[in-house]
Amino acid sequence: MSAYGAISSRSASPLASTxxxxxxxxxxxxxxxxxxxxxxxxxxxxxxxxxxxxxVFTDELEGGLTYPQExxxxxxxxxxxxxxxxxxxxxxxAVAAQPQxxxxxxxxxxxxxxxxxQIGFAEAVGGRVCEEAIAGCxxxxxxxxxxSSHICNAGFLVPxxxxxxxxxxxxxxxxxxxxxRLGYEASVFNLVYVTNVxxxxxxxxxxxxxxxRIPRAGRLRTPDGKGEHYVDAWVxxxxxxxxxxx
Numbered sequence: 001m002s003a004y005g006a007i008s009s010r011s012a013s014p015l016a017s018t019x020x021x022x023x024x025x026x027x028x029x030x031x032x033x034x035x036x037x038x039x040x041x042x043x044x045x046x047x048x049x050x051x052x053x054x055x056v057f058t059d060e061l062e063g064g065l066t067y068p069q070e071x072x073x074x075x076x077x078x079x080x081x082x083x084x085x086x087x088x089x090x091x092x093x094a095v096a097a098q099p100q101x102x103x104x105x106x107x108x109x110x111x112x113x114x115x116x117x118q119i120g121f122a123e124a125v126g127g128r129v130c131e132e133a134i135a136g137c138x139x140x141x142x143x144x145x146x147x148s149s150h151i152c153n154a155g156f157l158v159p160x161x162x163x164x165x166x167x168x169x170x171x172x173x174x175x176x177x178x179x180x181r182l183g184y185e186a187s188v189f190n191l192v193y194v195t196n197v198x199x200x201x202x203x204x205x206x207x208x209x210x211x212x213r214i215p216r217a218g219r220l221r222t223p224d225g226k227g228e229h230y231v232d233a234w235v236x237x238x239x240x241x242x243x244x245x246x
Contacts, residue, residue: 007141009039009090010182016116017124019109020094020174024165032097032109033135033167035174036121040087046121049093052130053137054082056159064221064228066196067155086155089141092178094171095124096135096162114177134159136167140179143188152184172202180240189236193218200234208236 015037022033043049058077061069069085071077097109108117125133136158143153154175158167179187188211192199204210217233 007089010140010184011037011090014038014042015178015181017119017121018114018174018177019097019111019117020113020170022096022166022170026165029165030096030098030135032107033094033170034097034109034117034119034124035092035094035171035178036124037178038091038093038121039089040083040091042121043087043091043093046125048130049134050079050083050087052134053086053157054079057082057086057157059160060157064225065223066193066199068191068218086139089139090178090182091137091139092171092174093121093137094135094167094174095121095133097124098126098128113173131159131161135162135165136171138171138175140175140182140184142184143190150183150185152179152182152187153190154179154187168198169202172206176206176238176240177243180243184240186237186239189234191217191233192236193220194232194234195220195223203236203238206238208238211235211237 017034017036020033020035022030040050054077058071061067061071061077064070069077108119111117136156138154138156140152140154142149143151156168156171158171175187187208189203189208191214192203194200194213212235214233214235216230218231219228220231221227222229
């Protein structure tokens, strides 16, 4: 349930899973990510997945640096609250590819970014724990109701153990692939805090426009975690390119 009422998935069936190259200089980083379209119902079929994402997002909220939600003392952020917020509509989950075995033949993931692959979520995870397999995820849902519901919003999450490999960049680029395929024409990010420099650089690099600046938009924790301060936020906008065949 959103502030505008109930919302749901924009797709009658799951969108195709896709492969994306991960350009990391770190030797332990995977070469590829596969991205999979899930809903609350399909995600619940994979034991531990929602619980894991709930824990990671709760930790992000407690950090108090990126999202506006606030966890107050004595009021835990429940799984039900997480499901209602994160899984209100469509979710894309990135899975770190496992190393290709020597002599196994051509790697099916070695293809241009956004290419469809015949690899399901369970197969991509391959029995690994979420901490090892899940590289990140994001939700996509309408930013406005009714006559403006063709404009979407998204929220991104990369677990701390997966950071530093460029996963966020891949998620952002894949958003430009999946957003229009979910039936949206454009995207708005309502609150990109000016202190979130990495996100600002990322969206600018992908040709998002700064539609406005909101003064004192967030009461965030200071980087040292010892206090709070008010920071401004940018509103970003971009119209999606029309979908092309994967």
